Amino acid sequence: MSPENPNAKLIYMANQIATFFQSQPADVAAQGVATHINRYWEVRMRRKLFEHIDRGGEGLNPLVLEAAPKIRRPEAA
Numbered sequence: 723m724s725p726e727n728p729n730a731k732l733i734y735m736a737n738q739i740a741t742f743f744q745s746q747p748a749d750v751a752a753q754g755v756a757t758h759i760n761r762y763w764e765v766r767m768r769r770k771l772f773e774h775i776d777r778g779g780e781g782l783n784p785l786v787l788e789a790a791p792k793i794r795r796p797e798a799a
Contacts, residue, residue, distance in 0.1 A: 723797045734780045736771060740783035755785055756792030769796040 727733070736759070743754040747773075759768065772795050779787055 727781070729770060730781075731766060732770055732774065736786045737783040740785035740789075743777075744785060751778075751785055752789040753792060755789035759789070759793050765796045768793060769798075772796070 730761070736755075738759050739755050740751075741757075742752045746754055759771070763771070772790070775782070775787065775790055
């Protein structure tokens with residue numbers, strides 16, 4: 723985790739979820755990531771995730787980016 727990146731912990735957490743679901747069949751892995759984030763992440767966390775994705779998503783596991791369209795996007799703050 724990079725201390726200069728304010729989203730480092732969020733990126734780490736999203737990547738941990740993706741790492742877990744990578745062991746699932748490809749057709750369910752992205753949905754699994756999205757379902758987990760939709761179910762357990764509060765709106766503020768999802769908003770920060772999408773802000774990071776919108777800025778290019780640097781450091782995110784490709785599976786998180788694949789799951790992004792299936793994650794409920796909160797309205798802008």
